[in-house]
Structures are given as structure tokens and as C-alpha cells.
Amino acid sequence: MGEAIAFYFIAACILGFAVLVISTKDTVHSVLFLVLDFLFxxxxxxxxxxxxxxxxxxxxxxxxxxxxxxxxxxxxNLKRPPEAHSDPHRQTRLGFGxxxxxxxxxxxxxxxxxGKPVVPLASAATAAIPVSGNTEQVGWLLYTSYLIPxxxxxxxxxxxxxxxxxxxxxxx
Amino acid sequence: MVDTLVxxxxxxxxxxxxTLVAVTYMVLLExxxxxxxxxxxxxxxxxxxxxxxxxxxxVKLMIKEDITPTRADKWVFTAAPIISMVxxxxxxxxxxxxPEVNLFGRRVTLFITDxxxxxxxxxxxxxxxxxxxxxxxxxSNSKFPLLASLRASAQLISYEVAVTLTxxxxxxxxxxxxxxxxxxxxxxxxxxxxxxxxLAFGIFVIGSLAETNRAPFDMPEAEQELTGGFHTEYSGMRxxxxxxxxxxxxxxxxxxxxTLFLGGWLRPFPSVAMLSVLDVVPSWTWFxxxxxxxxxxxxxxxATLPIANLVVTGIxxxxxx
Numbered sequence: 001m002g003e004a005i006a007f008y009f010i011a012a013c014i015l016g017f018a019v020l021v022i023s024t025k026d027t028v029h030s031v032l033f034l035v036l037d038f039l040f041x042x043x044x045x046x047x048x049x050x051x052x053x054x055x056x057x058x059x060x061x062x063x064x065x066x067x068x069x070x071x072x073x074x075x076x077n078l079k080r081p082p083e084a085h086s087d088p089h090r091q092t093r094l095g096f097g098x099x100x101x102x103x104x105x106x107x108x109x110x111x112x113x114x115g116k117p118v119v120p121l122a123s124a125a126t127a128a129i130p131v132s133g134n135t136e137q138v139g140w141l142l143y144t145s146y147l148i149p150x151x152x153x154x155x156x157x158x159x160x161x162x163x164x165x166x167x168x169x170x171x172x
Numbered sequence: 173m174v175d176t177l178v179x180x181x182x183x184x185x186x187x188x189x190x191t192l193v194a195v196t197y198m199v200l201l202e203x204x205x206x207x208x209x210x211x212x213x214x215x216x217x218x219x220x221x222x223x224x225x226x227x228x229x230x231v232k233l234m235i236k237e238d239i240t241p242t243r244a245d246k247w248v249f250t251a252a253p254i255i256s257m258v259x260x261x262x263x264x265x266x267x268x269x270x271p272e273v274n275l276f277g278r279r280v281t282l283f284i285t286d287x288x289x290x291x292x293x294x295x296x297x298x299x300x301x302x303x304x305x306x307x308x309x310x311x312s313n314s315k316f317p318l319l320a321s322l323r324a325s326a327q328l329i330s331y332e333v334a335v336t337l338t339x340x341x342x343x344x345x346x347x348x349x350x351x352x353x354x355x356x357x358x359x360x361x362x363x364x365x366x367x368x369x370x371l372a373f374g375i376f377v378i379g380s381l382a383e384t385n386r387a388p389f390d391m392p393e394a395e396q397e398l399t400g401g402f403h404t405e406y407s408g409m410r411x412x413x414x415x416x417x418x419x420x421x422x423x424x425x426x427x428x429x430x431t432l433f434l435g436g437w438l439r440p441f442p443s444v445a446m447l448s449v450l451d452v453v454p455s456w457t458w459f460x461x462x463x464x465x466x467x468x469x470x471x472x473x474x475a476t477l478p479i480a481n482l483v484v485t486g487i488x489x490x491x492x493x
Contacts, residue, residue, distance in 0.1 A: 028307075028310060029248070032303075039300075051288055052289050052292070055292035055293050055295075056292070056296075058296035058299070059296035062299070062300055063296055063302065064329075067325065070310075071306075074306075074310055074318070074322075134288050134289065135288055135289055135292075
């Protein structure tokens with residue numbers, strides 16, 4: 001009961017702040033609502049018992065990436081009014097198109113998953129893990145079942161990092 | 173009922189109040205120590221040897237006029253001091269002041285909670301504190317605070333990397349992210365991690381000076397160039413919140429350093445049986461003594477070293493190029 005109330009409260013906050021992120025005129029306010037949104041997502045992880053993921057969510061998204069967003073927003077002059085476009089309804093049409101695409105996608109996922117039996121993923125995964133503690137379990141899974149995706153992701157990050165350095169520093 | 177509700181709430185109240193009192197007296201201690209270092213007396217008027225000076229300061233800051241600049245971003249301007257104060261206070265939830273003790277016939281743990289990801293929690297909450305500084309500079313709608321806040325946040329973000337990497341060495345030694353487990357690991361290995369990882373300890377100390385914007389890394393508060401820093405436009409209680417947050421952060425980093433590198437609540441030489449007479453001193457006293465020495469070291473550095481703007485950049489250039 002209490003968990004359900006907490007979940008619906010957090011979910012409502014996440015959706016509400018997400019709407020505020022795209023509806024606020026001031027870009028800095030929009031970034032701030034994004035931070036609040038990430039904090040509530042972290043709260044959702046805590047509710048699910050994924051404390052490690054919650055801490056990483058705050059550290060990486062709220063504490064790292066959005067700070068860079070804020071830097072960019074503050075350094076780029078956004079006080080200038082937006083240029084008038086010849087077709088004022090272009091954004092509306094684009095928005096409806098995107099929304100329709102998302103709804104079709106969600107519907108396809110729902111249709112696909114209705115026929116399948118429910119697999120208790122979490123319990124199946126934790127049954128084989130010989131360590132206790134949230135952090136240890138995440139580490140165990142990353143280095144056993146998900147080793148190859150993990151390594152590929154780290155390679156991707158390394159390539160992105162080298163690319164950023166090459167782009168930013170003309171002469172090495 | 174008592175164990176699940178009353179005791180945790182009491183612990184939270186005690187820790188919060190003790191922290192706020194410690195923060196105000198930290199300010200007095202700093203003024204006194206710097207005064208002694210410069211052959212002055214420091215605050216002497218309020219109370220004997222000025223010990224009631226923090227009370228006078230608090231009253232003064234509370235009754236001062238609270239000004240919001242007309243062109244400021246009102247909501248963000250109000251939120252910024254709160255954003256920098258709250259992370260500095262909620263970090264204390266996972267700091268272990270001592271082990272389990274008997275108190276009035278009950279087993280009471282001397283920490284509010286011990287979560288599995290304690291150290292990660294501290295790092296992530298501290299990283300949210302950066303917003304207070306950036307937003308204060310932005311919302312003031314004034315040139316110098318904006319420049320100062322960019323400077324401060326650039327410094328915080330860059331030193332955060334170094335400090336977090338030193339924490340990794342401790343996590344590897346202890347095999348856990350929980351603050352209590354890290355102290356227990358130091359107890360069972362009979363060594364404080366400051367002696368096992370001296371390099372990490374050194375980098376942590378230097379990095380934490382920078383993280384708390386303390387001298388010799390107090391470029392963000394350069395009076396000469398930036399008319400004061402990111403809180404130039406703030407007055408009254410809102411300015412006080414920034415000020416208190418800075419000192420609360422100092423206490424946080426010294427508590428973290430004590431827990432990770434100096435054995436937390438353990439007495440000196442915890443495995444030497446000859447010194448077991450030291451056990452009469454309660455464990456939390458050792459924690460407070462070590463943290464105090466660390467804080468004193470911070471003040472000492474400020475009284476001794478000049479702003480090392482050029483010195484630090486010079487060293488960095490020599491090392492890197």
C-alpha cells in the first residue's frame with residue numbers, strides 16, 4: 001500500500017517535471033526541472049531496491065551531465081527571440097507526427113508482449129548470483145552475464161572521449 | 173516503535189543540531205586561529221574571549237535586510253542558497269560517528285544509517301551541491317557573480333575527478349562502499365588506510381581543500397578581481413546559508429577523511445593490546461578528535477599559505493607539459 005502510494009507520487013512527479021522541462025520558456029529553468037526529474041527517477045530506483053543505480057543516476061546525470069548542460073545554456077546567449085519561420089504550424093505537425101510514432105511503438109510492444117508468459121526476470125537473475133548486497137550483485141552481473149555489452153559500451157565511451165579530445169585540441 | 177521511529181528521529185535531530193552548532197563555532201575558531209597566527213586577539217567583545225560571537229553573528233545576519241535584486245531571477249535566486257545548504261547537511265546521514273554502544277539499556281548505533289552504497293551516496297549528494305554555486309551566480313544577473321560561479325564550478329568539477337579516484341583506492345582496500353564496513357576493514361587489517369595509501373590520502377587532502385573552496389584554492393572568492401564571489405548580491409540570511417554551507421562542507425570532508433583514511437572511531441593503534449587503556453575514552457571522541465585535527469589543519473593552511481592561483485597553475489604546467 002505504502003509502496004504503491006510512493007510509486008504513484010514519484011511517477012506523477014517525474015511526468016509533471018518532464019512536462020515542465022519542455023513547456024518552460026526560460027532555458028535555465030528547463031534544465032533545473034530536468035535535474036529534479038532525474039532526482040525523482042533516482043527515488044524510483046531506491047523504491048525498487050536498486051540503491052547503487054540510484055546513486056550512480058544522481059552522480060552521473062544530476063551531478064555531471066546536467067551541470068554541463070547548464071554551462072552551455074548559460075554561455076550561449078538565448079535572450080535573442082527565435083527567428084520567425086515561414087510556416088508557423090511546422091512544429092505542431094512535427095509534434096503530432098512524433099507522438100503518433102511513439103504511440104504506434106508502444107502499441108506494438110504491448111501487442112507483442114501480451115501473448116508471452118510473464119518471466120520473473122529479477123528473481124531468475126538473482127537466484128544464480130552468489131554474492132549479497134546491491135553493488136556486489138550489479139558488479140557480478142556486469143562481469144558475468146553482461147560482460148560483452150559492458151566492454152563494448154566502455155570501448156564506445158573511449159572512442160567518444162578520444163574523438164572529443166581530437167576535435168577540441170587542434171594541435172597535439 | 174521506539175527502535176524504528178523514535179531513536180532514528182532523535183539521532184537525526186541531534187546530528188543536525190550538533191552540526192549547525194559546530195559550523196557556527198567553526199567560524200569563530202577560524203577567526204581566532206588566524207588572529208593568533210597574525211599576532212592579534214580576534215573576537216574578544218562578546219562573552220569571555222569572544223565565545224558568544226557566533227550568537228551575535230547569527231542575530232545580526234537574521235535581522236539584516238534581505239535584498240533581492242530587481243533584475244534577478246527570483247525563484248532561482250531564492251532556491252540557490254537552499255540547494256547549496258541541503259546537500260551539505262544530508263550527507264551526515266551515512267557518516268559513522270561510532271559503533272554500536274549501550275545507551276540507557278538499549279543497543280544504539282552511533283550513525284543514522286548504514287547503506288550499502290554509503291560512499292557513493294556522499295559523492296553523489298556532494299555533486300548536487302555544485303548547482304547552488306552555479307545558480308547563485310546565474311540568478312544574480314550580475315557580471316562578477318556569474319564569472320565567479322563559473323570559476324568555482326569549473327574548479328569543483330575538475331577536482332571532483334581527482335578526489336573520487338582516490339576514494340576508489342579505499343574501496344578496493346576495504347572491498348565495500350559502506351562507511352561502517354570501511355572502518356571495520358581498517359580495524360581487521362590493523363592499519364589506517366592513510367598509511368597504506370599515503371598518495372591517495374595526500375591527493376584527497378589537497379582535492380578536498382579545492383572542493384570546499386578553501387585557501388589556497390579560494391580563487392572563486394577573490395575579492396580583488398570579482399568583488400567577493402558568487403554570493404556578491406546576497407545579503408542577510410541567504411548569504412549566511414552559503415557561508416554555513418561552506419563550513420558544513422568542510423566538516424563533511426574532514427569526517428569523510430577521518431572515516432576513510434584515519435580509522436574513523438578507532439583509537440590510535442587499535443591492534444596494540446598494550447594501549448587498550450585508551451579504550452576508556454568513548455569511541456566517538458576519537459572520531460571527533462580526528463575530525464577536529466583535520467579542520468584545524470584546514471584553518472592552519474589558510475593562515476599560512478597565500479592564494480596559490482599562480483603557484484598552482486605553475487605547478488600544473490610544469491608537471492603536465
